[in-house]
Amino acid sequence: MLASDNREFDPVITADPRDITMAGLLDFLADHREKPLVFFHEGGPVLPGYHVTEVKAGRFDALDCGGNPESWSEIFVQLWDVNEDRTHMPAGKFAAIIRKVTEHVGLDQAAKLTFEVSDGVRPMQLYRAALPRLADGAVHVALAPRPASCKPRDRWLEEEKKAKACCGPSAGPCCG
Structure with a gap:
């Protein structure tokens, strides 16, 4: 229950379909x-000696800016972008690291x-x-900055997009 208005806490599970x-x-x-696993960010690849320095899992419960309860689980993989005279990590080694974390933490x-x-100097970026x-005999994974968002606005835009797709001139009869 929310202390302020005695409503039941019924969180919305959120996920971005692009993730x-x-x-x-x-x-x-x-x-x-x-195959080598190469992550790309800021216009180029991580350096060949990158490390997976930490893998952590969290469950988050929050209120968005519209006062709506939100709930989600998230896994954070920390990459230390350094060059240590090695090749990029094989995909199997990355998978083994995640498997080991799963055994101890549960993901x-x-x-x-x-x-x-x-890179150990600049602040971490999400x-x-x-x-x-x-591509080029390797597994490439593009990383894009994780933007902030307004979840009520995002939900409203998604509903608008569905309504236009459903009831637009080429959609035939409205599916309201």
């Missing part, structure tokens, strides 16, 4: 275990996936991961 989940990433990597494979990237692809 890949850990399960989606690991499923792709399973077929390409020996919700459907959770929102966020990458934290830093990124979302695109679907992996094969």
